[in-house]
Amino acid sequence: MLANDLAELDRAHLIHPVMSWRDHEARGPHVLASGEGAYLTDASGRTLLDGFSGLWCVNVGYGQRSVVAAATEQMMRLPYATGYFGYAAEPSIRLAARLAAHAPGDLDHVFFTLGGSDAIDSVVRFIRFYMHAQGTPERRHVISLARGYHGSSTTGAGITGLPAFHRDSDLPLPWQHHISNPYPYRNPAGPDAGAIVAASLAEFHAKVEEIGADKVAAFFCEPITGSGGIIVPPKGWLPAMREACRALGILFVADEVITGFGRTGPMFACEDEGIVPDMMTVAKGLTSGYVPMGAVLMSDAVYRAIRDGSPEGATIGHGLTYSAHPVSAAVGLAVMDLYEGGLLAQGRRVGAHLARRLSAFADHPLVGEVRGRGMLQGLELVTDKASKAKPDRALGIAGKLAAAGIENRLIFRAFADDMVGFAPPLCCTEDDIDILVARLE
Ligand code: PLP
Numbered sequence: 001m002l003a004n005d006l007a008e009l010d011r012a013h014l015i016h017p018v019m020s021w022r023d024h025e026a027r028g029p030h031v032l033a034s035g036e037g038a039y040l041t042d043a044s045g046r047t048l049l050d051g052f053s054g055l056w057c058v059n060v061g062y063g064q065r066s067v068v069a070a071a072t073e074q075m076m077r078l079p080y081a082t083g084y085f086g087y088a089a090e091p092s093i094r095l096a097a098r099l100a101a102h103a104p105g106d107l108d109h110v111f112f113t114l115g116g117s118d119a120i121d122s123v124v125r126f127i128r129f130y131m132h133a134q135g136t137p138e139r140r141h142v143i144s145l146a147r148g149y150h151g152s153s154t155t156g157a158g159i160t161g162l163p164a165f166h167r168d169s170d171l172p173l174p175w176q177h178h179i180s181n182p183y184p185y186r187n188p189a190g191p192d193a194g195a196i197v198a199a200s201l202a203e204f205h206a207k208v209e210e211i212g213a214d215k216v217a218a219f220f221c222e223p224i225t226g227s228g229g230i231i232v233p234p235k236g237w238l239p240a241m242r243e244a245c246r247a248l249g250i251l252f253v254a255d256e257v258i259t260g261f262g263r264t265g266p267m268f269a270c271e272d273e274g275i276v277p278d279m280m281t282v283a284k285g286l287t288s289g290y291v292p293m294g295a296v297l298m299s300d301a302v303y304r305a306i307r308d309g310s311p312e313g314a315t316i317g318h319g320l321t322y323s324a325h326p327v328s329a330a331v332g333l334a335v336m337d338l339y340e341g342g343l344l345a346q347g348r349r350v351g352a353h354l355a356r357r358l359s360a361f362a363d364h365p366l367v368g369e370v371r372g373r374g375m376l377q378g379l380e381l382v383t384d385k386a387s388k389a390k391p392d393r394a395l396g397i398a399g400k401l402a403a404a405g406i407e408n409r410l411i412f413r414a415f416a417d418d419m420v421g422f423a424p425p426l427c428c429t430e431d432d433i434d435i436l437v438a439r440l441e
Contacts (some may be wrong), residue, residue: 003043006031011374017152030406035062038432040411040427051405051412051436053425056226056376057284060338060348061427064084067290074330081326083112084319091360092433095333096324099297102267102336105276106300112293112324116257116283117151119294120220123253123279124155125318127217130251130302133309139249141211143204144220146178147228150281162228177211179203181225182233184386185369185380193234198349200237201244208248218251218278223269226258229419230378235273242275251278251302257294258376261285261335262344262426265351265374269314271371278302288335293328339426347426350433351375354424357437366397375428378421393417410439 007028016024032041035413038061053059055308060067074091074200081089096110111126113119124142133137144150146161157165158172182200184191189199208216223238225231245252254277259269263285266272270280279302283294307314351374358377361367368382381388381397383389398414405412413421424436 003031006043007322010027031227037061037063038428046409048406048409048411049424049432049436049439051410051422051424051440053423056263056423057289059261059426060286060288060335060343061425064288064290064334064338065413066337067331070330070334071291071327074327078326081324082321083324084129088324089329091329091333095336098333098336099282099295103280103297104268104270104274107276107280107297108300109298109303110328111296111298113283113295113320114292114322114325115151115154115294116255116281117156117294118320119257119281119283119296119343120151120156120159120255121153122296122318123149123218123220123281124159125316126279126296126298126306127251127253129306129310129316129318133218133306133314135309136249138215139217141175141177141216142218142220143177143179143207143211143216143250145225147181147183147225147229147231148178148220148222148255149225149227150220150222151257170355177207179207181228181231182237183231184234185371191234193236196234197237197240200233201240204241204244206407208250213248216248216250218253219245220253220255222257223259223272224264224373226375226376227415229380229415230372230376230421232373238270238273238275240325242277245278250255253277254280256280257283258423261288262339262347263374263376263423265348267339267344269373286335287328287331290331290335291325291328292322293325293332337387343426347375350424350426350428350430353430354422354428354436356432357433358422360437361440362419366391372422374428376421376423378415378419381418381420390418405439410436412440440441 010029011025032040033043034041036347038050040050078089081087099110100108113122131137142160148161150156150159158176161178182196187196189195254270256268260282278299280297287293358370360371366381367378368388370379372378380393383391398417398420401413401420
């Protein structure tokens with residue numbers, strides 16, 4: 001089918017997420033046809049370097065034959081098995097065990113979902129079951145970060161702090177609260193780590209007090225804020241928040257949907273600071289985007305509390321037809337083989353190169369800060385370095401840069417008005433990163 005015909009069909013029938021429908025109709029789709037390694041070929045035959053791994057998910061890169069073979073083989077053998085009624089397929093059991101083996105501490109129990117949003121929804125359900133089992137059902141409020149993103153379901157969009165996800169939707173819900181991000185570049189008192197951690201703790205405690213200490217159930221955060229602008233908290237912030245939660249009987253939920261599976265270096269970003277959350281959400285790199293899948297990892301302590309404190313040993317009214325889908329699980333296992341077989345190490349090596357090469361942009365007059373960790377990096381744009389003045393929204397500078405990137409055969413992401421982000425596949429080589437930087441320049 002000709003690209004023009006496809007564009008017409010797209011305009012007429014395909015609703016695109018998170019963009020202006022009017023702008024999209026004016027511009028039409030950019031149709032992608034195939035991919036290999038870190039490169040995509042579009043319907044017009046142009047090859048582009050994917051500096052964003054699709055939507056920060058294709059961590060292993062495109063065209064991995066072992067992944068395709070695993071999916072094909074599983075589809076032939078057993079394309080579907082429900083987890084209901086005690087059934088299970090072998091890959092789902094093996095993937096759960098593999099995740100538990102990699103996850104920090106006692107995050108030993110795995111509930112599979114279809115992606116990140118329903119992993120967040122599932123955590124909220126589990127928190128309710130947990131608090132009921134503990135005899136504290138009034139603990140139902142959650143606190144998260146103002147620039148955190150936790151999905152687009154009704155529950156997740158409310159836990160998300162970004163206003164664009166609340167519009168016209170009565171969100172956040174009354175039990176959803178937000179505190180400021182630890183944000184070294186724009187912290188009014190400067191970038192001192194100790195001061196930022198202390199300010200965050202004070203704001204958190206004040207929020208808990210305002211809600212009522214016996215009413216707060218959980219704190220959600222991404223170890224590095226992703227969609228809110230690749231905001232890296234100072235060292236010590238994660239352990240401090242984790243400890244504050246423990247002391248108050250508040251569950252700590254780490255949303256590793258972006259940061260998991262080597263994106264920042266280790267398998268999970270929590271490992272960088274040695275913290276063990278009560279629950280963790282993952283998706284994206286779990287199957288590297290080849291098929292949909294997400295998961296909730298639950299600590300043994302939370303699992304046992306729900307099992308032992310709930311009626312009938314926890315017959316929970318929460319399930320998904322495609323939970324633990326065997327084809328997704330088979331893909332997940334093949335992807336884990338790639339991570340363990342050298343891709344995680346490659347991502348760490350090449351991520352250091354990416355950070356080094358991008359750091360040169362710090363001298364650019366429009367770049368306020370270059371920040372990130374490993375294969376997750378961003379540039380914050382300013383119009384004046386000294387005053388850190390933000391670009392005028394109306395100019396849409398970040399979006400224009402991303403569009404210029406496409407012209408130069410490089411895909412990266414524009415966030416709001418003042419951020420551009422990079423999350424290349426872990427299969428990139430140093431040469432691919434040099435191409436990325438040359439095209440960005
Ligand atoms: N949590 C985080 C941190 C995310 O970045 C995302 C998606 O980008 C989600 C949750 C939602 O995941 P999904 O889009 O798979 O529903």
